Structure formats: structure tokens, C-alpha cells
Amino acid sequence: MKLSEAKAQFISSWGAFGTHWGINRTMAQIHALLLISPDPLTQDDIMEQLNISRGNVNMNTRDLISWGLVDRVLIQGERKEFFSAEKDIWKVATQIIKERKKRELDPMLKLLGQLEQVDGDKKDKNVKQFVDTVGGIRKFGTQADKMLDVMIKADESWFVGSLLKFFK
Amino acid sequence: MKLSEAKAQFISSWGAFGTHWGINRTMAQIHALLLISPDPLTQDDIMEQLNISRGNVNMNTRDLISWGLVDRVLIQGERKEFFSAEKDIWKVATQIIKERKKRELDPMLKLLGQLEQVDGDKKDKNVKQFVDTVGGIRKFGTQADKMLDVMIKADESWFVGSLLKFFK
DNA sequence: ATATATTTTCAATAAGTTTTGAAAATTCAA
DNA sequence: TTGAATTTTCAAAACTTATTGAAAATATAT
Numbered sequence: 001m002k003l004s005e006a007k008a009q010f011i012s013s014w015g016a017f018g019t020h021w022g023i024n025r026t027m028a029q030i031h032a033l034l035l036i037s038p039d040p041l042t043q044d045d046i047m048e049q050l051n052i053s054r055g056n057v058n059m060n061t062r063d064l065i066s067w068g069l070v071d072r073v074l075i076q077g078e079r080k081e082f083f084s085a086e087k088d089i090w091k092v093a094t095q096i097i098k099e100r101k102k103r104e105l106d107p108m109l110k111l112l113g114q115l116e117q118v119d120g121d122k123k124d125k126n127v128k129q130f131v132d133t134v135g136g137i138r139k140f141g142t143q144a145d146k147m148l149d150v151m152i153k154a155d156e157s158w159f160v161g162s163l164l165k166f167f168k
Numbered sequence: 169m170k171l172s173e174a175k176a177q178f179i180s181s182w183g184a185f186g187t188h189w190g191i192n193r194t195m196a197q198i199h200a201l202l203l204i205s206p207d208p209l210t211q212d213d214i215m216e217q218l219n220i221s222r223g224n225v226n227m228n229t230r231d232l233i234s235w236g237l238v239d240r241v242l243i244q245g246e247r248k249e250f251f252s253a254e255k256d257i258w259k260v261a262t263q264i265i266k267e268r269k270k271r272e273l274d275p276m277l278k279l280l281g282q283l284e285q286v287d288g289d290k291k292d293k294n295v296k297q298f299v300d301t302v303g304g305i306r307k308f309g310t311q312a313d314k315m316l317d318v319m320i321k322a323d324e325s326w327f328v329g330s331l332l333k334f335f336k
Numbered sequence: 337a338t339a340t341a342t343t344t345t346c347a348a349t350a351a352g353t354t355t356t357g358a359a360a361a362t363t364c365a366a
Numbered sequence: 367t368t369g370a371a372t373t374t375t376c377a378a379a380a381c382t383t384a385t386t387g388a389a390a391a392t393a394t395a396t
Contacts, residue, residue, distance in 0.1 A: 089305050119171070120171050139257075140258065222344090248341085
């Protein structure tokens, strides 16, 4: 397979993959393009390579920056801004985990804690089922949360070495 | 907080939460409703409680069944079909992991393996970056895949006991 | 068999999300 | 400053996805 063909496939699949994870197609495609580009790219490079508008590139690169996955880089003697993606996939993964934990898991756990305080007689099966379900989800989520915290702090070699040996 | 209010909040947040995970809002809401219902519900119960159409309930319950999260149950002497959700949150989580692995991760790893075979000179920095990136993602994904396989086979007490002690 | 209840399907529609593109704002060099 | 280059914004348009509702199919009771 030729590089150009492989690139196109990678970008397109990474985009489709992203949509299953609440990330929009274009944002994931821009990320994919930057991941395989040895050098930083400009807005115009991205527009041209992905056939998308300037506004679209602007919004999505900004979003990628807010996720901590892409950086603006200044290149000596160039007027334009360049964009570059973090290439270390372990860092990419921990960064995504960190952000999603903050944006989704933490608020959900907070809410579940409140909902567990519902009034009413635990003898009522409706109340009981509600409290049991919410409590069960909260306990599970709390454990996942702790586990993810450790992963975020760990570094890859520790993770790969110890954890995968543990999971023989 | 009253039960009715807490229920409404739980259903609405679980729906919003679902959208971040590639699950549509209504499907997640139906799932939430069934999770907190002590008894199985009919199509009409779900339509009424969530204010949605019959067709919508039908499609989304079918989808939940295909994800292995909901079962049809027959109730003695009743003409209508009833729906009931798996309440054990550990089983829910492993079931979701299993399905998403099959639907998303496994095909992605297969593709990445193919893309690594790209033609061209590794001295070319474009080829090198492509192969490095794709290879890195594939290695990471393969490890995650193995780890998830172990989790799926494990049971909750093993997981909570050993893994969380490991992650002290 | 027939009538009635129930579930399923799916074309039309509604709702939600993404993208465009041109105008406004900003940056920077001379 | 001024003006050219560049980036940002955002309302309108395009596209995508979800929902409705009524007709068709299926199941069940009499």
C-alpha cells in the first residue's frame, strides 16, 4: 500500500472511531493528520489536506488545544501559526482520560451522591431499587475514578511493565 | 429530595452522560428508567414515563437488547411484553466493554496492522512518522485489548479486591 | 375463522450538529 | 500610523441523526 493511500485510510478511520467517543469527525481527522505529520502544519495546510473550510479548522484546532492534544508552535521567521500534535500515544491517552474524568465522571459522581440522599421509606421497593442502583453505580464509578487517577500519575513503562505482568 | 424528582434527574443525567459515549440519549434514558424500576415495564409504561413515541421505544429497547443490557420478560397471565434491565452494575460494565471492544477496538487494531505494512523508504521522514505513529497506537491498543479481556473474564470481587489493592 | 391486542416497520418530519464563508478583529512589518 | 496577512467569529446552510405516527405484520383469545 502506498503512503498516500495509507494516510487517507488512517485519517478516515480515526475520524469514524472518534465519533463513537463523543469527538466530532473533523476534530479527530485533524488530530490524525497532525499525528502522522513529521512537521507542524498551518491552517492552510490542514484546509488543503482535508478539504475543509478555514472556520472549521480554526474551531477544531482550538478544541484540540483545549483538550491538551495539540499545541500552537511558532516557527522562526514565519508569520503564520503552526500546529503540532503530541506524538507519544501514552501521553495522548492519559490526557484524554484526565479531561474526560474532569468533564464527565467527576460531575456524575457528585450528582449520584446527592441522589442517594433521596427522601422516603427504604421499605418502599421503588425507593429501595433507586437507592441500590444509584449507590451501586456510584461505588463502581468511585473505584474507576481512583484507578484512573493512578494511571494518570503513572508513566507508561510502569504501566506496561507492572500492570500487564499482573494481568499475565 | 423527593423520589419523583430524583428519578427525573437520574434519567436525564444518564441520558446526557450516554451521549458522550456514543449511545443515544433516549436509549440511555430507557436504560436508566429500567435500572431504577423494581419491576419490568411495558412499551406503554416507557412511552408514558419518558413521553416518547411507541416506535422510538421499540427501536431503542431492541438496541438495548442487542447490547445485552435489557431482556424481554414474559409475565404469567399478561398479554404484553415486559422489559427488564440487568441491575448488577459490574455485569453492565463488562457487557458494554465486551461489545465496544468487538465493535470498535478489534476492527481498528486489524486496520492498524495493515497500515503498518505501508510501502516506502523508512528514511523518508513522512514514512517514518506514519509507521511510528500507527505502530505506537497499535501497541497501545493491543495492550488495552488484553487488559480488557482479563477484566471481562474476571469477576467483580476479584477485580475490586486485587486490582485496587495493587493500585494501593 | 374472526376480532382484538400488541408489536414492528419505515417514510416523512423534526431536531440537533457540523460546516461554510464572508465580515470583523487582530497581528505585525515597514 | 497604514495596510497586508492572518486569525477569529458567527449566522446561515448543509448535513446527520433521532423521532414520530400511522399502516402493516404478528400474536392471542374467543
